[in-house]
Amino acid sequence: MVVTRFAPSPTGYLHIGGLRTALFSYLWARKNNGKFVLRIEDTDKKRNSEEATEAILKAFEWLGLEADGEITYQSKRDAIYAKYLQQLLDEGKAYKCYMSREELDALREQQMANKERTKYDGKYRDFDGTPPEGVEPVIRIKAPLTGEIVVHDGVKGDVVFQAEDILDDFVIARADGSPTYNFVVAIDDALMGINEVIRGDDHLSNTPKQIVVYEALGFNVPTFYHVPMIHNQQGKKLSKRDGATDVMAYKEMGYLPEALLNFLVRLGWSHGDQEIFSMDEMKGLFNPKDINKSASIYNTEKLDWLNAHYIKNSSNERLTELLTEFGVVLSSHDKREIILDTLKERAKTLKELAELINEIIITPTAYDEKAVKKAFKGNAIEVLETFANRLEAAQELHLPNDYHHVMEKVVTEMEIGFGKIGNPLRVALLGKMSGPGLDVVMSILGRDETLARVAKAILSNIEE
Numbered sequence: 001m002v003v004t005r006f007a008p009s010p011t012g013y014l015h016i017g018g019l020r021t022a023l024f025s026y027l028w029a030r031k032n033n034g035k036f037v038l039r040i041e042d043t044d045k046k047r048n049s050e051e052a053t054e055a056i057l058k059a060f061e062w063l064g065l066e067a068d069g070e071i072t073y074q075s076k077r078d079a080i081y082a083k084y085l086q087q088l089l090d091e092g093k094a095y096k097c098y099m100s101r102e103e104l105d106a107l108r109e110q111q112m113a114n115k116e117r118t119k120y121d122g123k124y125r126d127f128d129g130t131p132p133e134g135v136e137p138v139i140r141i142k143a144p145l146t147g148e149i150v151v152h153d154g155v156k157g158d159v160v161f162q163a164e165d166i167l168d169d170f171v172i173a174r175a176d177g178s179p180t181y182n183f184v185v186a187i188d189d190a191l192m193g194i195n196e197v198i199r200g201d202d203h204l205s206n207t208p209k210q211i212v213v214y215e216a217l218g219f220n221v222p223t224f225y226h227v228p229m230i231h232n233q234q235g236k237k238l239s240k241r242d243g244a245t246d247v248m249a250y251k252e253m254g255y256l257p258e259a260l261l262n263f264l265v266r267l268g269w270s271h272g273d274q275e276i277f278s279m280d281e282m283k284g285l286f287n288p289k290d291i292n293k294s295a296s297i298y299n300t301e302k303l304d305w306l307n308a309h310y311i312k313n314s315s316n317e318r319l320t321e322l323l324t325e326f327g328v329v330l331s332s333h334d335k336r337e338i339i340l341d342t343l344k345e346r347a348k349t350l351k352e353l354a355e356l357i358n359e360i361i362i363t364p365t366a367y368d369e370k371a372v373k374k375a376f377k378g379n380a381i382e383v384l385e386t387f388a389n390r391l392e393a394a395q396e397l398h399l400p401n402d403y404h405h406v407m408e409k410v411v412t413e414m415e416i417g418f419g420k421i422g423n424p425l426r427v428a429l430l431g432k433m434s435g436p437g438l439d440v441v442m443s444i445l446g447r448d449e450t451l452a453r454v455a456k457a458i459l460s461n462i463e464e
């Protein structure tokens with residue numbers, strides 16, 4: 001059975017890069033009817049916070065990514081790590097190192113002066129003398145001194161590390177007894193039965209060390225997939241400005257969870273040239289072997305395009321509910337269907353949709369001065385009055401086109417250009433020159449509200 005995991009360190013919010021590897025891991029488990037587990041790597045007490053863990057769980061909930069089974073917290077597993085430390089000491093695969101800070105610094109300086117790689121020199125590796133007094137030892141693992149460590153990576157192929165170049169007997173427990181990162185990750189992955197590890201390739205350099213731990217403890221080494229980073233349009237590491245922000249900020253900006261997931265699945269993975277993937281399709285098609293070898297590029301337009309697609313295809317019931325978070329209450333609005341049917345085609349985000357709706361349904365309380373100057377020239381009031389009369393007399397008034405016909409009628413009758421009616425009408429209805437098509441606006445407002453706004457504009461005597 002395929003068991004994957006997501007193992008965030010709760011040092012802050014969940015960001016896009018983390019979420020993408022979580023999604024990949026989740027999809028791969030689901031595709032194989034396997035398990036996707038969540039492990040919170042909260043051993044760094046200074047940098048971790050409960051709020052950050054909460055934030056990660058909240059983001060998972062919003063996105064509908066369900067983890068299987070209990071969540072594992074590394075902070076609660078000290079006894080387990082202590083047991084394996086002891087096992088390695090007992091088996092002579094790890095040892096206590098009494099080198100003091102000063103000694104270690106001196107060694108490093110000397111290596112640097114000799115232009116050598118800085119590394120621990122193995123002084124206590126086979127030590128059987130009396131340990132020096134006053135030094136709390138660290139525990140180091142006996143790493144291979146020569147030979148190769150090969151990471152069989154599902155994305156990058158075999159990545160070969162020369163033990164001599166990259167390893168030394170690295171510390172697996174600090175002087176205060178606390179185990180180190182690469183040690184606990186390997187133990188947890190093994191004990192949690194994780195056999196497919198999908199993570200960012202910024203972790204690739206940790207992998208040989210973790211393999212040393214797996215092997216020392218006699219655990220099976222999982223299959224690794226190291227996913228290339230997400231870059232911005234300039235080919236640089238993603239910064240906050242271009243999207244490396246809290247996943248929940250996307251919710252606040254008005255993105256739908258399925259749009260964000262669809263966007264992320266395509267960042268570094270593809271299936272032919274298909275762009276739109278439902279969750280079921282993702283679960284059916286995702287395979288980490290198809291992850292691209294090079295970095296992927298974050299592209300906001302693409303996200304907006306996907307979001308527009310999912311907004312357009314959302315039911316009006318769902319949009320009504322989602323829009324309440326953006327200050328728009330349509331549940332008992334008698335024009336709800338036409339509002340959403342016409343406007344959901346035009347918005348890239350829920351926020352934008354809310355703005356489009358408010359722009360229309362909230363009666364303007366003031367008229368933009370510049371717009372008034374431009375629109376209310378000449379016989380604008382007369383045009384509006386004529387329009388109001390024709391609108392009152394019109395029979396069928398439902399669709400945008402019905403309203404368009406009335407405008408056309410006035411244009412023909414008064415022998416004026418379209419702007420002569422469009423501009424003052426727009427200011428009367430919306431208070432400004434911008435906004436969606438007037439026929440759409442009027443079909444949303446309906447006859448009575450349109451007439452009321454036109455009358456108000458005329459009464460306000462807003463001509464020059």
Ligand code: GLU
Nearest residue numbers: 007008009041185199203
């Ligand atoms: N806790 C690590 C991180 O948040 C991930 C470790 C892993 O995936 O192996 O970057």
